[in-house]
Amino acid sequence: MTQTVLLVGATGMLGGRIAHHLLEQPETHVRLLVRNVSNKEKSETIQGLVKRGAELVEGDLTDTTSLDRATQGVDVIVSAVQGGPDVVVEGQVALAESGRRNGVRRILPSDFGLDLFKATPGEHAAFNWRASADEKIAALGMEHIHVLQGGFMDMFGPGSPLVDYEKGVISFWGDGERPIEVTTVDDTARMTAHVALDRSLTSGKFAFAGDHVSFHQVADTAEKITGIRFERRSKGTEAELRAALDHAAGSNPMEAIMLAYQLYMLNGQTALTSLRNNQYPDVTLQGFESFLRGRFFQRNS
Numbered sequence: 001m002t003q004t005v006l007l008v009g010a011t012g013m014l015g016g017r018i019a020h021h022l023l024e025q026p027e028t029h030v031r032l033l034v035r036n037v038s039n040k041e042k043s044e045t046i047q048g049l050v051k052r053g054a055e056l057v058e059g060d061l062t063d064t065t066s067l068d069r070a071t072q073g074v075d076v077i078v079s080a081v082q083g084g085p086d087v088v089v090e091g092q093v094a095l096a097e098s099g100r101r102n103g104v105r106r107i108l109p110s111d112f113g114l115d116l117f118k119a120t121p122g123e124h125a126a127f128n129w130r131a132s133a134d135e136k137i138a139a140l141g142m143e144h145i146h147v148l149q150g151g152f153m154d155m156f157g158p159g160s161p162l163v164d165y166e167k168g169v170i171s172f173w174g175d176g177e178r179p180i181e182v183t184t185v186d187d188t189a190r191m192t193a194h195v196a197l198d199r200s201l202t203s204g205k206f207a208f209a210g211d212h213v214s215f216h217q218v219a220d221t222a223e224k225i226t227g228i229r230f231e232r233r234s235k236g237t238e239a240e241l242r243a244a245l246d247h248a249a250g251s252n253p254m255e256a257i258m259l260a261y262q263l264y265m266l267n268g269q270t271a272l273t274s275l276r277n278n279q280y281p282d283v284t285l286q287g288f289e290s291f292l293r294g295r296f297f298q299r300n301s
């Protein structure tokens with residue numbers, strides 16, 4: 001039986017890949033909620049998806065009428081939005097409420113990270129917004145599934161703010177020894193498409209990871225592939241990171257969020273458990289070495 005999936009965020013980095021993988025699934029009708037459709041760049045991305053069969057609904061999370069138009073006849077909502085509390089909390093809750101009014105069965109909120117439910121309230125604003133939205137969404141009584149894949153592996157590839165592949169330098173807080181869960185953007189999107197449509201799942205976390213890597217393991221792998229020796233620089237202890245976080249919290253909220261991510265990478269507080277990597281026989285998650293080799297092969301070919 002065909003399921004209709006409403007995807008919000010298809011013009012984004014992750015959402016574009018989710019749209020691609022949803023369109024690959026059999027018996028699936030894909031509807032996209034997109035704002036400012038007339039924007040040329042967006043319209044090119046979107047037109048590609050429309051040519052492959054996606055239905056386009058113009059709308060905005062801040063516009064309830066557009067949400068009601070978009071959620072009618074929908075089985076599952078997938079949100080891949082990004083933003084501040086107006087988007088992540090108010091916007092997503094309005095989307096879920098509209099879904100509830102229109103009989104939508106399931107929602108996948110835009111979680112896509114480490115286990116944000118284990119974050120200390122007040123420490124990591126981006127996790128706190130998601131946890132707050134997720135609590136309100138759960139109270140609506142729809143099925144709600146939280147896709148958690150750790151960090152994007154792509155963050156550790158060429159172009160990463162954490163690893164300078166040109167200069168051969170990797171920077172981290174602490175001793176750089178703790179591994180964290182990482183998954184490619186594309187594997188995250190592929191799994192999300194399966195999770196959205198899998199009628200056997202019940203509400204709760206759905207965690208998986210393509211690999212576990214520490215900063216030293218990233219450096220070891222980069223050295224193996226590039227032949228370059230990487231300098232490994234610690235920026236300070238956990239106590240110094242916490243002091244930097246406290247300072248940024250009052251003056252630079254975006255910097256505070258980046259530091260909070262690094263704090264949880266350092267202390268493992270939001271590590272994923274109960275990984276379901278093998279849930280779908282046709283999905284094999286890529287490991288870090290294979291990912292990095294692919295990136296270097298692409299760059300140098």
Ligand SMILES: NC(=O)c1ccc[n+]([C@@H]2O[C@H](COP(=O)([O-])OP(=O)(O)OC[C@H]3O[C@@H](n4cnc5c(N)ncnc54)[C@H](OP(=O)(O)O)[C@@H]3O)[C@@H](O)[C@H]2O)c1
Binds near residue numbers: 060112
């Ligand atoms: N774990 C990790 O390492 C990691 C890293 C990066 C991202 N993420 C997560 O992945 C998810 C997606 O992030 P992303 O980087 O792919 O985001 P992104 O590229 O910034 O895309 C965000 C999408 O949300 C849409 N959007 C924002 N506000 C909207 C509104 N009011 N109404 C309708 N659409 C709206 C944007 O539409 P417009 O094109 O119109 O702006 C865009 O399509 C987020 O949950 C983020 O936290 C995780």
